[in-house]
Amino acid sequence: xxxxxxxxxxxxxxxxxxxxxxxxxxxxxxxxxxxxxxxxxxxxxxxxxxxxxxxxxxxxxxxxxxxxxxxxxxxxxxxxxxxxxxxxxxxxxxxxxxxxxxxxxxxxxxxxxxxxxxxxxxxxxxxxxxxxxxxxxxxxxxxxxxxxxxxxxxxxxxxxxxxxxxxxxxxxxxxxxxxxxxxxxxxxxxxxxxxxxxx
Numbered sequence: 001x002x003x004x005x006x007x008x009x010x011x012x013x014x015x016x017x018x019x020x021x022x023x024x025x026x027x028x029x030x031x032x033x034x035x036x037x038x039x040x041x042x043x044x045x046x047x048x049x050x051x052x053x054x055x056x057x058x059x060x061x062x063x064x065x066x067x068x069x070x071x072x073x074x075x076x077x078x079x080x081x082x083x084x085x086x087x088x089x090x091x092x093x094x095x096x097x098x099x100x101x102x103x104x105x106x107x108x109x110x111x112x113x114x115x116x117x118x119x120x121x122x123x124x125x126x127x128x129x130x131x132x133x134x135x136x137x138x139x140x141x142x143x144x145x146x147x148x149x150x151x152x153x154x155x156x157x158x159x160x161x162x163x164x165x166x167x168x169x170x171x172x173x174x175x176x177x178x179x180x181x182x183x184x185x186x187x188x189x190x191x192x193x194x195x196x197x198x199x
Contacts, residue, residue: 007071014062022062026055029072032154033079039149040083054082069163073156077164080146128190136186140179147172148179 007028013021033054038047058078065074137145143165150161158176162169 004070008067011065011071022059029075037079037083050083050086054079073160073163080164132186132190133183136183140182144175144179147175151176
């Protein structure tokens with residue numbers, strides 16, 4: 001049984017009044033949701049409150065959950081919307097820095113350049129690449145930043161991102177492509193890559 005099926009069974013138990021089943025879903029997805037919300041809201045003191053609010057909203061909406069999408073896709077969408085609403089009430093917008101760390105760098109296609117820290121030159125290059133990626137992410141519009149974050153950091157599929165962002169899959173592909181191109185454009189000078197060549 002896959003994650004989606006297991007989650008659906010837990011959802012059905014919650015819908016029948018089993019509150020412990022919801023506790024299992026919270027335990028399973030709490031860290032992921034907090035990490036996702038932490039990318040949007042940089043104040044650690046607020047992140048847990050917003051995550052808790054998202055879980056409360058999910059619990060209240062669960063009777064209407066039909067299972068058209070995976071539970072965690074549905075939950076992530078609630079989490080993102082709750083975070084955006086919180087930012088709006090604070091008169092802020094979603095932050096632009098991603099704060100990539102070495103574990104997340106493993107998911108990059110060009111991870112070898114970020115992993116090799118044997119020499120001082122490599123350490124410096126790795127730091128410069130990280131700063132450049134963060135700077136490039138800072139410059140992205142929110143829709144592009146959200147799409148690339150959900151794909152590259154959270155590891156979601158294009159279909160899941162389309163559901164979370166409430167847009168067609170073609171729009172998701174376009175946003176991710178445009179975000180990658182913007183980041184690549186900033187990285188090319190550091191990596192000595194020709195403008196027409198992808199690394």
